[in-house]
Amino acid sequence: MDPLEIGHIIGVDGDTVEVQLAVTDLKLDYHGKTYRVGRLGTYITIPMGRRTLIGYITRVGATGELDPAPNPEAPRRITMTCQLLGTVQGDQFRRGVNEYPTLGDKVRLGVDEDFELIFGAFDELADDAGVRKAFSMGRFAIDTDFEVKVLGKDFFAKHVAVMGNSGSGKSVTTAKIVHEATKLKHSQVVLFDMHGEYLHAFSDDHGNPQRQVTYLSDRNLVLPYWLLSYEEFEQLFLDTHDPLNINAQKVFLRQAFERLKAPAAEALGLKWEFTIDTPVYYSLEQLQIYAENMNAARFVTNTDNYAFARLPYRQLPREQQEELLLTKRMEFNPAASEGETPHATFYGRLLGLINNIETRLNDRRYDFLLRPFDQAQRNIDLAPHFDRDAPLRQRSHTAGWVIRQMLGRLEPRRNLTIVDLSGLPFDVVDTTVAVLTRALFDFNFWSPPDVRHPVLLIFEEAHNYLPRKPIEGRKTFARAAVEKVAKEGRKYGVAAMIVSQRPSEISETVLSQCNSMVLMRMNNPDDQEYAARVVSDQFRSLISLLPSMKPGEGFIIGDAVLMPMRTLIDMPPKLPQSANMDFFGLWSTGGKGCDVDRIIDRWWRQERSAGALAAQMRAERGDGPESHAGTAAACEAPADPGAVPATPGADVAPAARATPSERESSGDPLADADSDATSAEKKLAQLAAIFGVARKQSGKQG
Ligand SMILES: Nc1ncnc2c1ncn2[C@@H]1O[C@H](COP(=O)(O)OP(=O)(O)O)[C@@H](O)[C@H]1O
Numbered sequence: 001m002d003p004l005e006i007g008h009i010i011g012v013d014g015d016t017v018e019v020q021l022a023v024t025d026l027k028l029d030y031h032g033k034t035y036r037v038g039r040l041g042t043y044i045t046i047p048m049g050r051r052t053l054i055g056y057i058t059r060v061g062a063t064g065e066l067d068p069a070p071n072p073e074a075p076r077r078i079t080m081t082c083q084l085l086g087t088v089q090g091d092q093f094r095r096g097v098n099e100y101p102t103l104g105d106k107v108r109l110g111v112d113e114d115f116e117l118i119f120g121a122f123d124e125l126a127d128d129a130g131v132r133k134a135f136s137m138g139r140f141a142i143d144t145d146f147e148v149k150v151l152g153k154d155f156f157a158k159h160v161a162v163m164g165n166s167g168s169g170k171s172v173t174t175a176k177i178v179h180e181a182t183k184l185k186h187s188q189v190v191l192f193d194m195h196g197e198y199l200h201a202f203s204d205d206h207g208n209p210q211r212q213v214t215y216l217s218d219r220n221l222v223l224p225y226w227l228l229s230y231e232e233f234e235q236l237f238l239d240t241h242d243p244l245n246i247n248a249q250k251v252f253l254r255q256a257f258e259r260l261k262a263p264a265a266e267a268l269g270l271k272w273e274f275t276i277d278t279p280v281y282y283s284l285e286q287l288q289i290y291a292e293n294m295n296a297a298r299f300v301t302n303t304d305n306y307a308f309a310r311l312p313y314r315q316l317p318r319e320q321q322e323e324l325l326l327t328k329r330m331e332f333n334p335a336a337s338e339g340e341t342p343h344a345t346f347y348g349r350l351l352g353l354i355n356n357i358e359t360r361l362n363d364r365r366y367d368f369l370l371r372p373f374d375q376a377q378r379n380i381d382l383a384p385h386f387d388r389d390a391p392l393r394q395r396s397h398t399a400g401w402v403i404r405q406m407l408g409r410l411e412p413r414r415n416l417t418i419v420d421l422s423g424l425p426f427d428v429v430d431t432t433v434a435v436l437t438r439a440l441f442d443f444n445f446w447s448p449p450d451v452r453h454p455v456l457l458i459f460e461e462a463h464n465y466l467p468r469k470p471i472e473g474r475k476t477f478a479r480a481a482v483e484k485v486a487k488e489g490r491k492y493g494v495a496a497m498i499v500s501q502r503p504s505e506i507s508e509t510v511l512s513q514c515n516s517m518v519l520m521r522m523n524n525p526d527d528q529e530y531a532a533r534v535v536s537d538q539f540r541s542l543i544s545l546l547p548s549m550k551p552g553e554g555f556i557i558g559d560a561v562l563m564p565m566r567t568l569i570d571m572p573p574k575l576p577q578s579a580n581m582d583f584f585g586l587w588s589t590g591g592k593g594c595d596v597d598r599i600i601d602r603w604w605r606q607e608r609s610a611g612a613l614a615a616q617m618r619a620e621r622g623d624g625p626e627s628h629a630g631t632a633a634a635c636e637a638p639a640d641p642g643a644v645p646a647t648p649g650a651d652v653a654p655a656a657r658a659t660p661s662e663r664e665s666s667g668d669p670l671a672d673a674d675s676d677a678t679s680a681e682k683k684l685a686q687l688a689a690i691f692g693v694a695r696k697q698s699g700k701q702g
Pocket residue numbers: 164165166167168169170171172173551552553568569570571578579580663664669670
């Protein structure tokens with residue numbers, strides 16, 4: 001008998017087959033190696049003449065357990081359900097099955113020789129013609145001798161989702177993927193980093209961003225407010241407290257944008273084309289002045305003339321009066337005066353709007369948006385191009401420099417842009433992601449096809465700004481922008497990668513477009529259910545295995561791999577600064593200790609990003625000027641791990657900077673994985689116990 005034969009087919013249902021085991025010993029020795037039979041996630045083969053089918057075990061069960069009077073002598077009937085994945089013919093593995101097995105067909109255990117064939121087919125693809133076609137993601141968990149390779153073309157051309165619990169290894173996986181992508185000189189990645197984790201992974205030994213990296217944080221990110229669409233602007237500044245005033249503010253803003261944008265639009269030759277959404281320069285101060293004027297405006301009763309406090313102005317023609325209202329603060333009489341009628345729409349109704357503009361202008365966290373000329377002085381790439389006194393044309397053309405920097409189209413060329421959102425006020429994170437995503441999409445959309453260059457946008461902790469359902473009272477601009485990329489981006493060379501711990505809370509439109517996935521440990525039933533829904537039917541059965549995965553272990557699914565592969569993902573050379581704090585570890589080691597005054601100072605200054613901390617340390621040491629994107633000293637120390645000021649771990653830099661091996665030995669997040677044995681694993685353990693098979697530690701399972 002064939003030494004690898006373990007049973008035969010007793011049922012076929014589409015791509016799923018039911019197998020009855022013929023062996024009672026669930027261990028099998030073959031060519032010096034011991035294999036376990038009937039383990040979830042392992043493979044079987046079904047010889048079919050010239051072809052061999054490859055299947056994957058998704059369920060194991062035994063009959064007879066409930067027999068009221070079981071006969072201890074009679075062997076139990078063990079059955080397994082297997083998903084058919086592909087066919088080997090000659091020495092070629094192909095996905096899919098076009099010839100089905102039938103009842104009684106023999107079933108063999110999948111062993112190294114089979115994997116060699118399957119993986120070997122893949123290697124061939126990898127080194128064809130000297131051009132890199134695949135990259136390595138890690139080791140095959142079932143047999144760590146095998147490397148898991150991912151076809152770059154398929155992986156990056158389809159949108160990608162990386163999903164798993166907090167601490168399951170998503171950020172490390174993302175850093176690994178980015179590391180592999182950016183090895184290619186002409187690649188282009190823009191990473192939206194919610195927690196300021198990634199500078200650490202892409203910095204040199206001194207903590208400065210690596211040469212090919214542009215690091216942008218609240219200190220040097222420049223996103224001029226004139227890039228906001230009308231609606232985005234309205235969302236940020238409209239005062240909604242009094243419903244009676246909302247309409248007046250909207251009418252005012254539309255009218256103001258039309259007037260304020262006209263000069264720059266005309267200078268650019270867009271007199272007829274421009275709309276209130278056209279991203280051309282206008283002055284926010286002027287908008288503020290105009291709002292203050294209109295909030296106080298009155299007419300000379302029964303005329304069209306404004307009733308300015310200074311009488312000579314009252315006589316001016318209406319157009320000149322309008323011009324004055326737009327450009328300088330005009331005085332009106334303070335109280336209701338005889339012969340004057342307040343402006344029917346605006347009088348007294350724009351105060352909330354004016355307050356909102358003023359408050360944000362005075363809040364330095366908004367500088368990146370509202371004071372772009374000042375902010376650009378801290379950004380070495382942009383400073384020469386941001387001149388507030390330049391002609392209107394040129395001020396509008398600053399948008400081009402923002403995009404050049406985002407896409408690394410500067411000297412020297414850079415292929416990774418990290419947008420550290422951790423220091424931005426929460427209410428602008430959505431807008432920031434939206435505006436940049438929209439700008440990068442539109443840029444590629446308007447590029448002629450022959451010069452279009454593909455770009456990958458990575459959305460970390462995406463549940464924060466790509467919610468599944470609209471949030472009440474808020475527009476969700478980032479969601480709309482990313483959904484557009486998800487639906488149409490591929491055509492124009494814009495790919496999205498969604499990283500999240502809460503797939504069930506993420507826009508379904510976006511996730512359902514992700515054809516490549518890395519599914520990591522996932523315990524929440526809602527998330528599992530949701531993941532099961534978006535992965536194709538064929539892979540649904542994998543979901544039951546998700547809770548039992550270790551940190552750094554993931555199923556790679558999609559066209560970029562030959563079949564779904566349980567993979568121990570390799571660590572990249574440098575790790576992201578994990579946002580998860582090791583409470584117990586820090587409580588036992590004490591960490592570095594915290595300097596309360598420095599933390600309070602950061603609080604005052606509203607500085608949380610990694611770049612900000614470095615600059616503060618430089619200033620305290622008195623060495624040298626402000627730092628810039630992508631240049632030395634943008635960050636000398638890693639970010640605090642997403643901590644709010646004055647938490648015990650706010651200064652945990654040394655622990656957080658531990659090398660990979662130090663991290664492993666500290667053992668923090670790895671420890672809880674094993675205790676997390678899932679029902680699937682427990683079931684298997686019970687089965688194993690019934691048949692007297694020792695259960696291996698789940699930690700060694702891979
Ligand atoms: N590929 C991996 N191999 C080994 N350990 C890993 C791996 N990925 C993550 N870990 C461990 O898990 C921790 C948390 O990983 P992280 O990527 O920050 O999780 P997440 O982003 O899902 O919250 C890491 O600090 C590391 O100790």
